[in-house]
Amino acid sequence: MNNFFTNIPEYNGIGVYALINNRTGKMYIGASKNVYTRIKQHIYSPTAAIEKDVESGDTFHVEILEKLPSGSNQFDMFGREKYFIDLYDSINHGYNKAPTTCCTKEELLESLQHFKKSRKMTNYILNIIAKREKPIFYKEEETQAMSDLSNKTKYDLEYAKKKLKRIPLDVQKEKYDEIKAAAAAAGESVNGYIKKAIDDRMEREAENDE
Numbered sequence: 001m002n003n004f005f006t007n008i009p010e011y012n013g014i015g016v017y018a019l020i021n022n023r024t025g026k027m028y029i030g031a032s033k034n035v036y037t038r039i040k041q042h043i044y045s046p047t048a049a050i051e052k053d054v055e056s057g058d059t060f061h062v063e064i065l066e067k068l069p070s071g072s073n074q075f076d077m078f079g080r081e082k083y084f085i086d087l088y089d090s091i092n093h094g095y096n097k098a099p100t101t102c103c104t105k106e107e108l109l110e111s112l113q114h115f116k117k118s119r120k121m122t123n124y125i126l127n128i129i130a131k132r133e134k135p136i137f138y139k140e141e142e143t144q145a146m147s148d149l150s151n152k153t154k155y156d157l158e159y160a161k162k163k164l165k166r167i168p169l170d171v172q173k174e175k176y177d178e179i180k181a182a183a184a185a186a187g188e189s190v191n192g193y194i195k196k197a198i199d200d201r202m203e204r205e206a207e208n209d210e
Helices: 035-044 048-055 074-088 105-115 119-133 139-163 173-185 190-209
Strands: 015-021 027-032 060-067
Touching: 015 035, 015 074, 027 035, 027 074, 060 074, 074 119, 105 119, 105 173, 119 173, 173 190
Parallel strands: none
Antiparallel strands: 015 027, 015 060
């Protein structure tokens, strides 16, 4: 399909964009970690409704609705996408078919409650959460971020050698999956969840001794 856009903003960052029909004003709202690349993809794989209008002779222009800062994650990105889809009601009056591309973190955590007995589904959902929480950096900042991470890792290792004492803890894999799911539901890491459980018990026992 030929290029039906009258403009394509040269913005390679994270953000929310709108494809707007120049004749009708109907909008398609999307989000991407690289807006420019994603818009170019629409030329070759438009939605069925957009393709139909283009075949009728319509053209589109592109607007950047919001630029997200480097370090945002997919939950941030798709949360803002949903905001603009709701704002412009582009499901009822545009080309969007769904409120957003993915579930919120809260919805995913809630879904864990339905799969407590399924280790496979629990791990699948936790992996989705971890992937979508990963920060997205602009290309030029990614190298610096990796360097900063390397320096922080060296510092953390030195600190751990001097200040921390590791407690060995072995549990059955099924039990670990239960703890991991419970920690995720509480919004905590496994390590943090276990530490808090230890602190809570020590506080209760100290109160009983008084």
